[in-house]
Amino acid sequence: NSASKSIFVSEAHICEAYERYLVMDRYYAQRIGHKAVINTPIFKDTKTPDPFVEIFNDTESNRAAKVDHIYMDETLFGAAASCLQVTMQATDVSEAFTLYDQLNPLTPIMGEKPLKHNAYRIPKSRVSPINTYLCESNAEYNDSPIVYNKEYYNEMISAGVPSPLAQHIAYLFIRDPVVISRDKLDQDLETESEHFEGIQSTNWQTMRFKPPPLNQQSIGWRVEFRPMEIQMTDTQNAAFSVFVILLSRIVLKYKLNFIIPISKIHQNITTALKRDAVNRCKFWFRKDIFTQNTPQINCFKENRNRY
Structure with missing residues (x-):
């Protein structure tokens, strides 16, 4: 692959019509100074060699590959190969905010670098859980520190944009x-x-809030549910996709409330990375999902029976 220097993925595997991806691939390798390095811990069963070691004909790959890990050297493995996304169109911006916030606590269960010149020191990757709820009624649950462009934030606040959305x-x-x-x-x-889309589409988070394009009046306010992994069959993918759509309708019809502090969702994401976490681990989750009363954030520490 002349763009990414991958030993696994040739340009023949990538749709030629998707020029943007090829450009991103080339830019990524140039920016970090070497091809992508991805090492995923291998899950050992009775037939897995111990230690598990991969040998390649490429010196750079042999140096980058870790023992007991699956080595990959192309952004394609992370950017598209394991992602099942579901986009929903809301009736208005308020409904889009609601779906964005209420589906966010489910992302861990459903899915298991500083800038140039140090303009901002960013503790999170472009590929990460979301940082904030968008509904003003849920703003007090935004309890994790967030780095943001204060100049742009102040400009949006002056223009009347709600604070959570502006942030x-x-x-x-x-x-x-x-x-x-x-x-x-x-x-x-x-x-x-x-x-805007150039920035929005290169922040790959567990949820995505998608305003209507200015030049396409037929497209409304959308929300994208992004954490799920691709399944082995089309039927399984369809089942998960339909489930998310049905869940969104139930949330809206019965006004369910899944909101918990953002920091607890981040903890859930860490838990979800463990093998078979949905069956073996415990996740933070709201107990009373039918109440619309939003308790103070300190209630989380003082009254654990809410979660």
Whole structure:
């Protein structure tokens, strides 16, 4: 692969029409100074060699590969190979906020670097759980520290954007764009939103809030549920996809409340990475999902029976 230097994935495996991915692939390798290095711990059964060691004909790969790990050297393995995403269109922005917030606590269960010149010191990757709820009624549950562009935040607040949404967007804009199309550098900002999409689409979080494109009136407010892993069959993928859609309808119809502190969702994500976590581990979860009363955040510490 001339773009990523991968020994596993050739350019023949990537759709030629998806030029943007090839550009991102090349840019990523250039930016970090070497090809991608992914080492995933191997799950050992009775037939797994111990130690598990892979030998390659490539010196760089042999140096990067770890013992008892599966070695991969292409962003394709993480960017697309194991991701099942479900996008829902809401009736309005308020419903989109509700779906974004209420489905977020389910992301751990359903799915198991500083910038150049140190403009911001960012504790989280572009690929990570979300940082904030969007509904103002859930703002007190945003208890994890967040780095965001204060200049952009203040500008949005002055324009009347709700604080949680302004903080979310200002967080996205602490990063520089991964890909910029030469023919789209100059845009009419009143009718085009390609610059925003360039940042939005290269922050790969467990949920994505998607405003309508300025130049496509037929597309409304959307929410994307992103943590699930791809399954072995189309039927299984369809089952998970339909389940998420049905769950979203139930949340809206019965006004369910799954909200817990963001910090507990981050803990759940860490738990979800363990093997068979959904059956063997415990997750933080709200007990009373039918009440709309939002307790003070200190109630979480003082009254654990809420969770």
